[in-house]
Amino acid sequence: MGLIDHFSQPHVPVLAGEDVMLRLPRRSDYPAWRALRGDSRAFLTPWEPVWTEDELAWPSFRRRIARCNQDAREGSGYGFFVFDAPGNTLLGGITVGHIRRGVAQSATLGYWMGERFAGRGHMRHAVEAVKLFAFEVEGLHRIEAACLPKNQRSIRLLERCGFTREGHLRGYLKIAGKWEDHCLYALLAEDWLRSADRPSQPRTSSQDPVALDG
Template sequence: MSSSNIYLRKLEMKDASDLLELKLRNRNFYQQFEPIRDESHFTLEGQEREIATGIQGEANDQSYIFGVFMKETNELLGRIALTGIARGAFQNAYLGYFIDEIHNGKGYATEAVSRCVNYAFNEIGLHRIQAGVMPKNIPSIRVLEKAGFRHEGLAKKYLKINGTWEDHELFAITAE
């Protein structure tokens, strides 16, 4: 998947050190939007496990994990994933993403979300993608809105983020 600014590529083991560097650089910035993670997550082995889980998830059609890369430099700018894939009558996945803080506000997240949605609908045959965002995360809400997601409601105490059960605004997009 490519575009004028970025491209998505499934993460591979060779990306583990770049992914670790990205997460360490953004750890404080994103902690307010993330679950509390064990320190082992912030190691090379932790990132290799995450990538291996993504590879295994794809093999089982349960998840697809991509790196968001700058086209000109091949720099890893972020991560985007389709997880919790349900087939049958649902054909649904959950979407999660983040972009390096220094690249926020440049349209890369919106572009990555649009490319990932296109992949989900046209390459792996999903019908619906949903995402949950904390109400205070206005930039992420704008990303989903610009990518064509519709607001579906508020889920109270939806996920445990940074040690607290947080409400999340729910968004979805369907293939239509």
């Protein structure tokens, strides 16, 4: 990790899941991120907002990092990159965003996976790690996730991770240039506490820039 990464990143734990490791993105991740997103473009664009002309350019990535760090400092959101367990290969990304405190204690879940790593269970393990972080570390009560009705892969993921379908949102998000309806899913802390496969404690560690790059 470079000095800029070391001094600019907020103190957010690294999350360890089954065969995955989650941490905040760094400037040094740019080549791997650009390659993975670029190779997966046709796979990702049907499910995302329209990509900008400079979507994969360095200035755009640098702005993403700045926003991610700012959100983490404010406690309003956490955008993690998903790596394999050793932390060597970037697999995708997962975000706990739009965090509301006070009487809500809720957040929105978002995620993406590189095409060549999809269907291997990595994102399910990433979601499980994020659930642990959201409920036990951040003390949230509710995690929401919205997906397109035709995105059966995402629906299966959410249901397998214990999310319950709560409704249908009309014209909820502009995806691929078109306002699309979405299915609303949610998971409550008490649902998670009752789950039989819940780990006994969060598997997190302090963010160690030197050790993780080694």
